[in-house]
Every structure is written in C-alpha cells, then in structure tokens.
Amino acid sequence: xxxxxxxxxxxxxxxxxxxxxxxxxxxxxxxxxxxxxxxxxxxxxxxxxxxxxxxxxxxxxxxxxxxxxxxxxxxxxxxxxxxxxxxxxxxxxxxxxxxxxxxxxxxxxxxxxxxxxxxxxxxxxxxxxxxxxxxxxxxxxxxxxxxxxxxxxxxxxxxxxxxxxxxxxxxxxxxxxxxxxxxxxxxxxxxxxxxxxxxxxxxxxxxxxxxxxxxxxxxxxxxxxxxxxxxxxxxxxxxxxxxxxxxxxxxxxxxxxxxxxxxxxxxxxxxxxxxxxxxxxxxxxxxxxxxxxxxxxxxxxxxxxxxxxxxxxxxxxxxx
Amino acid sequence: xxxxxxxxxxxxxxxxxxxxxxxxxxxxxxxxxxxxxxxxxxxxxxxxxxxxxxxxxxxxxxxxxxxxxxxxxxxxxxxxxxxxxxxxxxxxxxxxxxxxxxxxxxxxxxxxxxxxxxxxxxxxxxxxxxxxxxxxxxxxxxxxxxxxxxxxxxxxxxxxxxxxxxxxxxxxxxxxxxxxxxxxxxxxxxxxxxxxxxxxxxxxxxxxxxxxxxxxxxxxxxxxxxxxxxxxxxxxxxxxxxxxxxxxxxxxxxxxxxxxxxxxxxxxxxxxxxxxxxxxxxxxxxxxxxxxxxxxxxxxxxxxxxxxxxxxxxxxxxxx
Numbered sequence: 001x002x003x004x005x006x007x008x009x010x011x012x013x014x015x016x017x018x019x020x021x022x023x024x025x026x027x028x029x030x031x032x033x034x035x036x037x038x039x040x041x042x043x044x045x046x047x048x049x050x051x052x053x054x055x056x057x058x059x060x061x062x063x064x065x066x067x068x069x070x071x072x073x074x075x076x077x078x079x080x081x082x083x084x085x086x087x088x089x090x091x092x093x094x095x096x097x098x099x100x101x102x103x104x105x106x107x108x109x110x111x112x113x114x115x116x117x118x119x120x121x122x123x124x125x126x127x128x129x130x131x132x133x134x135x136x137x138x139x140x141x142x143x144x145x146x147x148x149x150x151x152x153x154x155x156x157x158x159x160x161x162x163x164x165x166x167x168x169x170x171x172x173x174x175x176x177x178x179x180x181x182x183x184x185x186x187x188x189x190x191x192x193x194x195x196x197x198x199x200x201x202x203x204x205x206x207x208x209x210x211x212x213x214x215x216x217x218x219x220x221x222x223x224x225x226x227x228x229x230x231x232x233x234x235x236x237x238x239x240x241x242x243x244x245x246x247x248x249x250x251x252x253x254x255x256x257x258x259x260x261x262x263x264x265x266x267x268x269x270x271x272x273x274x275x276x277x278x279x280x281x282x283x284x285x286x287x288x289x290x291x292x293x294x295x296x297x298x299x300x301x302x303x304x305x306x307x308x309x310x311x312x313x314x315x316x317x318x319x320x
Numbered sequence: 321x322x323x324x325x326x327x328x329x330x331x332x333x334x335x336x337x338x339x340x341x342x343x344x345x346x347x348x349x350x351x352x353x354x355x356x357x358x359x360x361x362x363x364x365x366x367x368x369x370x371x372x373x374x375x376x377x378x379x380x381x382x383x384x385x386x387x388x389x390x391x392x393x394x395x396x397x398x399x400x401x402x403x404x405x406x407x408x409x410x411x412x413x414x415x416x417x418x419x420x421x422x423x424x425x426x427x428x429x430x431x432x433x434x435x436x437x438x439x440x441x442x443x444x445x446x447x448x449x450x451x452x453x454x455x456x457x458x459x460x461x462x463x464x465x466x467x468x469x470x471x472x473x474x475x476x477x478x479x480x481x482x483x484x485x486x487x488x489x490x491x492x493x494x495x496x497x498x499x500x501x502x503x504x505x506x507x508x509x510x511x512x513x514x515x516x517x518x519x520x521x522x523x524x525x526x527x528x529x530x531x532x533x534x535x536x537x538x539x540x541x542x543x544x545x546x547x548x549x550x551x552x553x554x555x556x557x558x559x560x561x562x563x564x565x566x567x568x569x570x571x572x573x574x575x576x577x578x579x580x581x582x583x584x585x586x587x588x589x590x591x592x593x594x595x596x597x598x599x600x601x602x603x604x605x606x607x608x609x610x611x612x613x614x615x616x617x618x619x620x621x622x623x624x625x626x627x628x629x630x631x632x633x634x635x636x637x638x639x640x
Contacts, residue, residue: 120538120539121537121538121605139472139474140460140461140470140472141460141471141472141474141475148539149538149539150460150539150542150543150602151461151538151539151602151605152459152460152461152472152473152474152492152493152602153472153474154459154461154472154473154474154492154493154494154499154502154603155461155493155538155601155602155603155605155606156538158495158496158498158499158606159538159605159606162606172472172474173472173474173475174474175478176478178478178505178506178507179474179478179505179506181502181505181631182474182501182502182503182505182506183502184631185498185499185501185502185505185627185631186498186499186502187498217441218440218441218469218471218475218476218479219440219468219469219470219471222470223470281475282470282471282472282475283474283475285441285471285475285479286475286478286479286482304633305633307505308631308632308633311501311504311505311628311631312628313624313625313628
C-alpha cells in the first residue's frame with residue numbers, strides 16, 4: 001500500500017478523521033468510524049467528566065482500532081478532561097479552540113499523539129512550534145465554531161501547506177470523495193469530516209437534527225455570533241432571535257445569556273429544531289440521506305478513487 | 321489531446337478563464353491570456369461605452385485567439401454595452417450580477433457564446449434554463465461582488481455539478497495549479513482566475529494595488545457591505561470607514577453615498593490604497609509576486625500537471 005503520513009501517524013487504514021462534534025460524536029460514532037478504517041473521535045465538548053470517562057471506556061470495548069478524543073481547550077472542565085484522557089490511556093487527542101502551548105507538552109509526556117485544530121496560518125505556526133504531531137486546518141465553510149479570518153478551505157490549505165512541515169489535515173466542506181481528492185490536491189495529507197458523520201445512523205444527534213441536515217439547502221447555514229466566538233448555525237427561529245439581538249446592539253453578556261449553554265443540547269441532542277442551536281457545515285446542502293458509517297466510508301473511498309481515475313491533464317503535459 | 325468541454329466550447333488550449341475584473345482587465349491582460357492559451361476577458365464594468373469599444377478593437381489587434389467580454393448586468397450603460405459587443409462581433413460574453421433571462425436570447429441570436437456567473441444553485445438552474453452555454457460558479461472566497469449565501473467554492477461546485485448539465489467553471493480561491501486540480505476534482509470542467517491575474521504585469525491595476533495584493537495575508541480581506549451588495553475588500557482605512565458606518569446603522573442611501581462610484585477607481589486604478597476600494601479575493605494571501613501572464617500560465621499548467629502526478633489512491637483501490 002502507498003504510504004500516507006496521516007494514516008501512518010494514527011495507525012489507520014484511510015486518512016479520514018471523523019471530526020469530534022458536540023452532541024453527535026459519542027462512542028457509537030467514534031468506534032464505528034475506527035472499525036471502518038478511519039479515525040473516530042469522541043467529542044468531549046458536550047460531556048461532563050464522568051460521561052467522557054464512560055464514553056472512552058465504551059469506545060475501547062467496541063473497537064480494537066485507534067480512536068481519539070477531541071478536547072476544546074476553552075471547556076470549563078478542561079483540566080479534568082485532560083486528566084481523564086491521560087488516565088484512560090487515550091492514544092490520540094485533538095485539541096481545539098484555545099492555545100496549543102498549554103497542554104501539548106503534558107499530553108506528549110504521556111505518549112499521546114497531539115493534533116491541534118486551527119483556522120489561520122498564525123495558529124498553524126504556533127501549533128507546530130508547540131510540538132503538535134499534526135494540524136487540522138478548518139475552513140470557513142465548516143460547522144460549529146470557526147475562525148475570525150473567514151478563510152475558506154480552498155485558500156487555507158495551500159497557504160498553511162506552504163509554511164508548515166508537519167502532517168496537515170483539511171476540514172470544512174468535505175462531504176464526498178471528490179472533496180477529499182480536492183483537499184489532497186490542495187496539499188492536505190488527510191481530511192477531517194464532520195457534517196456527513198453528524199447525519200450518520202451512529203451519530204448521537206437527535207433524529208430531528210439529522211433530518212434538518214438532510215433538508216438543508218445552500219444558504220441555510222450562516223456564520224454568526226462573531227461578537228463572541230463565530231459559529232456556523234442552521235438559520236432557524238433561534239438563529240433569527242440571535243440576529244435580532246445583534247441588530248439591536250445586544251452586549252456580549254446579553255448574547256452569552258441568550259445563547260446559554262443549553263441551546264446546543266436542546267437543538268442537537270433533544271431535537272428542538274425551533275429553539276435549539278443547530279451547528280452544521282455548509283456541506284449539509286449536499287447531504288441528502290442518513291446513512292450508516294459503513295455506507296459513508298464505502299462512499300467516500302469509492303468516490304475518491306473514482307474521482308482520481310477521471311482526472312486527466314487535458315493534454316497539458318505534452319504542451320510544456 | 322484529451323478533450324475538455326470548456327476548452328472545446330471556447331476554442332482554447334487550456335480550460336483557464338481570466339476573470340473579467342473592473343480596473344484590472346483591459347485589452348492588455350485579456351489578449352495576453354488568450355495568446356497564452358487561456359480565455360482572456362475584458363471587464364466592461366469600469367468602462368464607458370466608447371472605452372469598451374476601443375478596448376475590444378485593441379484586443380482584436382493584439383490576439384488572433386478567442387477572447388471575451390464580461391458584462392455586469394446591473395451596469396448603468398448595460399444596453400449600450402450589449403449593443404457594442406454585438407456590433408464588434410465579440411464571440412464570447414460572460415454576464416454577471418443580474419438576471420440571465422434578460423439578454424441571453426438576444427446575444428445568442430447573434431451567435432455569441434453566453435456564460436453566466438452565479439453564486440448559488442438557484443441561479444445556476446435559472447441560467448441553465450435561460451439557455452446559457454456554461455456557468456461560472458463563484459465561491460465566497462472570490463474578490464469583488466459575491467453571493468448572500470456565502471457558499472464556498474468547495475461546497476458550491478459539487479452542489480451545482482450534481483444538478484446542472486452544462487459546462488461548469490469554478491471561480492473563487494483558485495490561484496495555483498493545485499487549486500485548479502482541486503476544482504476539477506470537485507466537478508468543475510474549467511476554472512476562472514481573478515486575483516492572480518489582477519496582480520499580473522499586464523493588469524491595468526495601479527502598481528500600488530498590485531503591491532497590496534502581494535502583501536495581503538490571510539484575514540486581510542473581508543466580505544462586507546452586505547446591506548447593499550456583498551463585496552470582498554482589502555481591510556484598509558476606507559474599509560474601516562464602511563464598517564464604522566454599518567455599526568452606526570447607516571441607511572442604504574448613506575452607504576451608497578459613502579461607496580460612491582469613484583472609490584473603486586480611486587483604489588484599484590489610481591492607487592490610493594488608503595481611501596480607495598480594493599476588491600480582491602482571499603487567495604491574495606498566497607500571491608507573493610507580480611508576474612507576467614506567460615509566467616502565470618506556465619506556473620498554473622506545470623503546477624496542475626505536477627499535482628495530478630503526485631495524487632495517489634493510498635492503496636484504496638485494492639481495498640474495495
């Protein structure tokens with residue numbers, strides 16, 4: 001088999017990472033992806049510490065393949081989460097939404113492979129300097145929290161690839177083997193896929209949210225709450241309420257109160273698609289069915305290989 | 321040579337279109353691109369009718385290869401522009417920023433190949449129904465005027481490709497052969513490139529603006545003026561003035577007055593990088609030199625071919 005630095009780093013078959021997503025990626029999703037040759041990630045951002053421990057233990061029972069945990073560094077229980085992944089001997093940790101300087105050395109001391117998620121060149125360089133093993137570069141089109149520069153995957157990947165030496169994983173807008181091939185062309189060594197797995201059978205999201213993903217059309221998500229931390233949401237009544245508050249010059253405290261911590265759970269886990277916060281990527285416009293992880297992985301690989309086989313140089317090679 | 325529908329449609333060597341850009345793409349740029357095997361476009365949006373006619377005539381004198389004219393349909397002198405391209409027997413017209421129903425039939429009656437620029441699926445379908453010969457789908461990362469859905473090239477191309485039958489040209493974020501290959505993977509039949517040519521030697525932009533493009537970093541452009549027509553600009557003092565006006569709830573009329581018609585000329589053509597409007601794409605972050613069109617075309621083709629040659633299936637083919 002042809003080597004790939006991302007597959008080698010994680011000890012997996014395909015350079016496909018399932019993004020760690022709040023309320024979507026528990027042990028069922030993570031273990032299913034790992035069992036199909038990708039890298040499954042438990043998204044710890046929506047988990048109390050004892051839940052995270054339980055999820056890791058269940059994931060270990062359900063797959064013998066490598067899996068990881070995504071830890072948003074701004075999470076209130078962050079120190080407990082870091083302690084748990086160390087105690088549970090999790091082999092791979094993806095950190096996001098925070099400073100990679102803070103925990104990378106500690107995690108690596110425990111032999112953990114550390115990957116940091118960035119949305120601009122500055123933090124890619126910072127993460128590399130902090131000693132992470134790989135970088136996820138996430139474009140503007142991605143769901144959930146996102147960068148202030150609004151740089152898209154198409155522009156972000158070549159830029160970071162030109163300045164960084166460690167393995168680079170592209171995220172944002174990747175929902176097919178075509179987009180996976182595009183990301184590799186741009187210079188990525190692998191891909192991280194969120195939305196497509198959020199809508200999978202094994203996702204712990206509420207069926208109402210999965211149906212919203214399937215029904216979303218282009219323009220149905222928008223990056224908002226730029227006054228706090230930018231986040232891409234489906235435009236539902238809750239989103240409209242946020243926009244009204246912003247238009248009325250709501251303070252950061254007022255926006256934080258409106259958002260609350262419960263809105264994401266209400267929307268994505270409890271299925272209140274009117275009053276809940278629904279985080280998903282632009283690629284939802286191209287997702288039109290709920291499938292099993294196995295079906296999704298087979299689709300990605302066949303579509304990727306099929307895309308490569310159709311690529312040609314339009315005779316350019318002979319012209320130069 | 322392997323056939324390509326975009327090359328065949330226009331009768332050109334490479335499926336590379338130079339985007340029609342105000343204040344950048346006169347006859348010098350358009351003829352240079354056409355002479356190198358791409359399709360050069362005169363950007364009529366910044367030209368008075370008599371200037372457009374002169375530019376077309378000079379372009380004919382300077383290339384024997386196909387070239388075209390881009391006509392923004394919201395332009396005040398639109399009927400005169402349409403009349404001129406017909407009288408001057410221009411063979412290819414790209415229309416943008418307006419309703420494709422209005423002029424497509426008239427242009428086609430005169431044997432003109434018509435391409436319409438869209439930023440969402442709805443208008444792609446509308447353009448196809450109006451009888452255009454091809455579509456340019458332009459992502460959020462593109463410079464200048466842009467769509468309200470904010471859909472990126474990565475998400476827009478596969479979506480439109482899945483629903484539209486006519487040739488599809490990708491635009492937005494394409495500044496290398498890598499990105500060109502990515503666009504083809506996503507389903508595009510060709511690419512339209514703006515920023516890279518705006519910064520070329522043959523671009524009619526002021527050297528100060530070209531230097532701004534070369535110096536731009538990620539996050540230095542932003543889509544703004546969403547209250548009027550969204551436009552991607554470099555964040556300079558004029559941009560800051562626009563943002564302040566928006567924050568102070570300026571009316572549409574006040575914003576229109578602030579923008580004026582002269583700001584784009586002042587910035588891009590006269591070189592006032594402080595008080596002028598500087599329209600450019602996110603990909604400017606990866607542009608680090610001013611080159612001739614010949615150098616740019618050679619780079620694109622070599623980089624494209626080189627990218628394809630490095631693609632591999634990571635052994636996936638043997639796994640399924």
